[in-house]
Amino acid sequence: MSLFEEIGRPRVMGIVNVTPDSFSDGGRFLATDDAVAHGRGLLADGADILDIGGESTRPGATRPLVGEELARVVPVISELAAAGAVVSVDTMRAEVAEAAVKAGAQIVNDVSGGLADPRILEVTADTGAVFVAMHWRAHGSQMQSKEYLEYAGGVVPRVSEELRSRVDAALAAGIPEDRIVLDPGLGFSKTADQNWELVARIGEIAAIGYPVLVGASRKAFLGRLLAAPDGTPRTAGEREFAHAAVNVLLAQRGAWCTRVHDVRAARDALAVVEKIGGRR
Numbered sequence: 001m002s003l004f005e006e007i008g009r010p011r012v013m014g015i016v017n018v019t020p021d022s023f024s025d026g027g028r029f030l031a032t033d034d035a036v037a038h039g040r041g042l043l044a045d046g047a048d049i050l051d052i053g054g055e056s057t058r059p060g061a062t063r064p065l066v067g068e069e070l071a072r073v074v075p076v077i078s079e080l081a082a083a084g085a086v087v088s089v090d091t092m093r094a095e096v097a098e099a100a101v102k103a104g105a106q107i108v109n110d111v112s113g114g115l116a117d118p119r120i121l122e123v124t125a126d127t128g129a130v131f132v133a134m135h136w137r138a139h140g141s142q143m144q145s146k147e148y149l150e151y152a153g154g155v156v157p158r159v160s161e162e163l164r165s166r167v168d169a170a171l172a173a174g175i176p177e178d179r180i181v182l183d184p185g186l187g188f189s190k191t192a193d194q195n196w197e198l199v200a201r202i203g204e205i206a207a208i209g210y211p212v213l214v215g216a217s218r219k220a221f222l223g224r225l226l227a228a229p230d231g232t233p234r235t236a237g238e239r240e241f242a243h244a245a246v247n248v249l250l251a252q253r254g255a256w257c258t259r260v261h262d263v264r265a266a267r268d269a270l271a272v273v274e275k276i277g278g279r280r
């Protein structure tokens with residue numbers, strides 16, 4: 001089945017973080033075997049795509065060396081792609097994208113939309129992979145600083161404009177129009193309110209004319225929404241019911257894909273939308 005054929009619900013992308021330091025599951029799947037077993041579990045739960053990443057993008061994270069990133073992701077991609085999974089590689093590096101596609105990945109998910117390492121666009125074009133361009137302004141160490149949280153004229157128009165310029169760069173590098181996906185980048189240089197506005201108005205991002213992927217799973221804006229009366233945010237593992245509601249909204253507003261840690265919970269929520277034909 002084509003990746004973009006309408007199936008009555010957003011596709012579910014299960015997250016396999018092969019990192020020591022991702023915010024909600026860092027260190028759990030650092031060994032190849034653990035990561036592969038986790039990926040197989042996500043497939044059994046109904047994941048349509050597995051997103052395999054070797055660099056944590058959480059605020060304040062330091063970057064791994066390219067060799068480290070390759071050693072983390074390539075063996076995991078090879079095994080899961082050989083097992084029949086549709087694999088996406090979560091990387092900002094051309095070298096990693098290239099090795100990942102050789103190992104069987106069909107999607108290059110670049111949280112920087114080609115800004116961190118512009119050569120990734122040509123590599124993706126040459127390999128024929130799908131390119132996910134996420135809205136991004138700076139690496140994890142700086143992304144939540146004040147200057148990167150400013151959206152003169154409003155977050156939705158500015159994110160749309162900045163995504164359009166990433167589309168132009170992808171097209172100029174030779175990535176075909178039907179292999180581009182856009183992502184508003186929830187939590188990346190965004191305040192909680194800016195994230196909510198993007199969720200509420202995701203249809204405007206879709207109106208740019210490309211399939212839309214959204215990653216809300218376990219992010220801090222959900223924890224803030226569900227904070228205790230004293231302001232303590234709800235912990236990452238206890239944000240799933242709110243995330244299910246976000247997934248229903250995304251489905252109703254036409255998102256192509258939701259990037260999630262808990263595939264079963266996402267599929268359950270989306271089964272309701274599918275059942276009542278609520279996508280349109």
Ligand code: PMM
Nearest residue numbers: 022023057109111134183185186215
């Ligand atoms: N978020 C994270 C990592 N990769 N990729 C895309 N396309 N969209 C996202 O929102 C996104 C991403 C950070 O979350 P994680 O640390 O839980 O993987």
